[in-house]
Amino acid sequence: MTTAREQQVLDRIERARRRKAHVKDEHITLCHGAGGKATQTLIEAVFLDAFDNPALAPLADGAVIADTHAFTTDSYVVTPLFFPGGDIGDLAVNGTVNDLAMCGARPVCLSAGFILEEGFPVADLRRITTSMAAAARTAGVHIVTGDTKVVQRGKADGCYITTTGLGAFHHDIRPGARMARPGDAVIVSGPVGDHGITIMLARGELDIEADTVSDTAALAGLVDDLLTACGPHLHTLRDPTRGGVATVLNEITATTQLAAVLDEDTIPVRPAVRGACELLGIDPLYVACEGRLLALVAPEATQTALSTLHAHPLGQDATVIGHLTDDPPGLVLLRTTFGGTRIVDLLVGDPLPRIC
Amino acid sequence: MTTAREQQVLDRIERARRRKAHVKDEHITLCHGAGGKATQTLIEAVFLDAFDNPALAPLADGAVIADTHAFTTDSYVVTPLFFPGGDIGDLAVNGTVNDLAMCGARPVCLSAGFILEEGFPVADLRRITTSMAAAARTAGVHIVTGDTKVVQRGKADGCYITTTGLGAFHHDIRPGARMARPGDAVIVSGPVGDHGITIMLARGELDIEADTVSDTAALAGLVDDLLTACGPHLHTLRDPTRGGVATVLNEITATTQLAAVLDEDTIPVRPAVRGACELLGIDPLYVACEGRLLALVAPEATQTALSTLHAHPLGQDATVIGHLTDDPPGLVLLRTTFGGTRIVDLLVGDPLPRIC
Structure with a gap:
């Protein structure tokens, strides 16, 4: 199916992929947060290297806990905070609900950690929390615990949100x-x-x-x-x-x-x-x-x-x-x-x- | 036990406390993240108002889920990131382990969401993850899932971490x-x-x-x-x-x-x-x-x-x-x-x- 020349290219790709993950950069770049190769390398070379354990190793959207529950987290730093069709609030709720769903689990509860910038309009925060509440209602889940931190003006672009979800398996199937x-x-x-x-x-x-x-x-x-x-x-x-x-x-x-x-x-x-x-x-x-x-x-x-x-x-x-x-x-x-x-x-x- | 004048003061405090929480400020200030009155007002008037549900209502260190598990989250924005006796990494792990412990629960697993600043030294990140791993080991818990986002230079003070913990009750006691x-x-x-x-x-x-x-x-x-x-x-x-x-x-x-x-x-x-x-x-x-x-x-x-x-x-x-x-x-x-x-x-x- 493949010509000799194509096979050479494939072999080269394969060799490159087999190399142990190693972060060559001395500093974090935007690429490390992009979800592509640089993110994967960072995760394997730094996070997996430090936190190595059986539940983390598959690097899926969420971790499976005791074969009964799924557990997943995502930080949201989207800019702008409000956009056609949604905002950082419903994005954060839906994203974590979806990561649980991709494990085959139904959401049990969510947590939300807010990092707010000094000077952020309270009305905008209220708009975000209202949208989170509506998204949670639609997904049939409650936000049961949270935390709020405030950082000085010029940091945090108004609002960052980290949502974590606990899900439960209602089927025997563990897609992966x-x-x-x-x-x-x-x-x-x-x-x-x-x-x-x-x-x-x-x-x-x-x-x-x-x-x-x-x-x-x-x-x-x-x-x-x-x-x-x-x-x-x-x-x-x-x-x-x-x-x-x-x-x-x-x-x-x-x-x-x-x-x-x-x-x-x-x-x-x-x-x-x-x-x-x-x-x-x-x-x-x-x-x-x-x-x-x-x-x-x-x-x-x-x-x-x-x-x-x-x-x-x-x-x-x-x-x-x-x-x-x-x-x-x-x-x-x-x-x-x-x-x-x-x-x-x-x-x-x-x-x-x-x-x- | 109290004089008439003292009673007047106490009555005034009591009346002030009974008022429905209402955020008077139009903008978030550092006070809203300080854990005092302003934080409580923000939580009650914005978060509890939007997310109202039985598990969130007690506003404890963590939420109790189905009377079998505890669930808690905290965002860490400490500055400086490294300090005598620790760093943002072990602080984030210990803080979440402790919030579970305060509910009377033993930690089952943790998640960690990282918001990194473009330009943050990878060596510093490695130092932080090493310290998180050591703290998790000491507490007998694994970090099983995580997320990494990167924001532009000048944001996020190097590194913010949000840890979420799932705990299980091994005693019949639910301190609160x-x-x-x-x-x-x-x-x-x-x-x-x-x-x-x-x-x-x-x-x-x-x-x-x-x-x-x-x-x-x-x-x-x-x-x-x-x-x-x-x-x-x-x-x-x-x-x-x-x-x-x-x-x-x-x-x-x-x-x-x-x-x-x-x-x-x-x-x-x-x-x-x-x-x-x-x-x-x-x-x-x-x-x-x-x-x-x-x-x-x-x-x-x-x-x-x-x-x-x-x-x-x-x-x-x-x-x-x-x-x-x-x-x-x-x-x-x-x-x-x-x-x-x-x-x-x-x-x-x-x-x-x-x-x-």
């Missing part, structure tokens, strides 16, 4: 990257890139007008329906946030040493998002969603998964965008609209920083 | 403010104010030299011993962090409508801390500890509690500093060294910002 199998369909629950592009445009630094809205939403109900309908045929769930679909699939193929082969033509991207991506020179496959999921499903359950997704308001545009194969191990390939095939690798950084 | 009873002894497990004064001096802005070291430590083992020895006679546990012993006792007396009467002479304060407090014009009762606890214990178990504390390396200087009475309701009183009695009220802000 390691469950993915050759032949699995790669399903995305809706158009990609809406959130990232919306944030980028909301900053007003670009002279682009587009009518985009963040897709931020809690996927707990959708996942519950999928787990019930597909059972153990539902192998892997991930939400393509920082780094988008491309990054999530690269993490899965790196874990499983399978390949993901995507068809560019089938990947749903709204025209306004595609247009903005073209003007910005960004591939929508790397742009964050905050209310979409990727599901890897056994072939025999693909139709069930699709019809379950289509029956839910958050999955109406769900579609199969590719499948997993044995070869070439560890890579994500894209069959382009023009008939070629290219490798979709991890980026070092992110063209869109601070979108969550 | 509401369990406190008249006659309870107020016990402190060691000298107060070491942490706050150490941080203040470590900033190097004051021309004071003192040989102080932070008391940051995990109190999970000490609490386990106390719960085993005292059983249901152990009514209330709190760690006097932001706002110190005075703030914690005010929260307890406000909840119970009991009074706490302290003897100034019995409150353990190291000479160096006392000296620095005098130079800074700060009452050590308001200065944060990060490795001390306050225990409210029924009279019949006071000796057992003391001997249990004295047998543990972290409780060797434990001492009774006062007791609870029925009257005057909701106040903390201090019998001073000079024979008088004064009210120790909540402060609006904090003379020592960003000590945790």
